[in-house]
Amino acid sequence: MAAERVKQYKDTTIKYDAPAGFSLLVRRFMTGTGLTDWQTLTFPASVGVRTYTAPLDGLEAILVKFKATSTGIVRLHGGVYRFRPIGVYFDGAQGEIWETQELGFGI
Numbered sequence: 001m002a003a004e005r006v007k008q009y010k011d012t013t014i015k016y017d018a019p020a021g022f023s024l025l026v027r028r029f030m031t032g033t034g035l036t037d038w039q040t041l042t043f044p045a046s047v048g049v050r051t052y053t054a055p056l057d058g059l060e061a062i063l064v065k066f067k068a069t070s071t072g073i074v075r076l077h078g079g080v081y082r083f084r085p086i087g088v089y090f091d092g093a094q095g096e097i098w099e100t101q102e103l104g105f106g107i
Contacts, residue, residue, distance in 0.1 A: 004031055007083040009056040009064065014043065014079035016052070020072030021045040024054070028061035035065070049077055056081065 016022070024041040038061075041054040064081070068074055 004062045004088070005085050006030075006060055006062055006087050007064075008086045009059040009061070010082040010084075011053050011055050011057075012041075012066075012079060012081040013051060013053040015049060015077040016043065016046065016079075017049050017075040017077065018043065018046055018070055018072065020070055022068050022070035022074045025067040025069065026056070026059070027065045027067070028059060029063035029065075030061055035063075038064075060086065 012024075014024070022043050024043060026038045026041060027035055028038045029035045038059060039056075043052050043054070044050075068076065
């Protein structure tokens with residue numbers, strides 16, 4: 001498998017309408033462990049459209065998937081999540097090699 005870009009996630013902001021509230025299951029994918037459950041976030045009940053931000057502190061992954069569940073109706077109007085690339089992940093046990101580009105030291 002080729003090297004994968006790992007991202008560090010900060011938070012997610014979701015615009016929704018859910019009279020009973022809802023839970024958001026966050027699943028993450030990392031090479032070697034596959035897709036695993038990371039955390040369940042709880043969003044409070046709303047009357048009308050509401051915007052809510054939930055932290056994703058400590059989440060590092062190649063891919064993230066979300067799954068919303070509720071006992072009532074949930075209307076998702078939009079959402080964003082913030083992240084930054086932090087490095088490259090590879091498994092040397094699979095024969096992968098990582099080499100940097102040629103580095104110049106100002107000589």
